[in-house]
Amino acid sequence: MFRQAQGRFVIDKTNPANCKFQLTIDANSIDTNQPQRDTHLKSDTFFNVAQFPTITFDSTSVTQAGSTQGVVYQVTGNLTMHGVTKPIVLQVQLVGQGPDPSGGNTMRAS
Numbered sequence: 001m002f003r004q005a006q007g008r009f010v011i012d013k014t015n016p017a018n019c020k021f022q023l024t025i026d027a028n029s030i031d032t033n034q035p036q037r038d039t040h041l042k043s044d045t046f047f048n049v050a051q052f053p054t055i056t057f058d059s060t061s062v063t064q065a066g067s068t069q070g071v072v073y074q075v076t077g078n079l080t081m082h083g084v085t086k087p088i089v090l091q092v093q094l095v096g097q098g099p100d101p102s103g104g105n106t107m108r109a110s
Contacts, residue, residue, distance in 0.1 A: 001031055001032075002030055003026075007057075017062060019073060020062070021075050025056070027049045056079070057088075060077050072092070072093045072094075074091060
């Protein structure tokens with residue numbers, strides 16, 4: 001797992017094409033529960049965190065893929081890792097929403 005990540009998403013329930021998903025992961029925060037393995041994964045053999053400190057995902061298109069226990073979106077976007085960007089497709093499911101402490105609205109997705 002990565003212990004430090006942050007992201008944003010914007011949901012337009014009436015027009016999924018307007019949805020946006022963005023994620024940034026601190027590659028140095030990898031935690032496999034094995035310190036020696038973590039050190040090896042952080043080295044230039046794998047993630048090379050000294051040269052490539054972040055892993056990012058930015059959506060390029062979103063479509064609604066269906067609904068089971070919540071709304072499911074098919075999210076196409078660009079994953080950048082180790083200096084290489086490749087297109088990938090993710091399934092994202094909304095798992096809850098409600099008011100946040102600042103008076104706004106918050107959603108959870110998985």
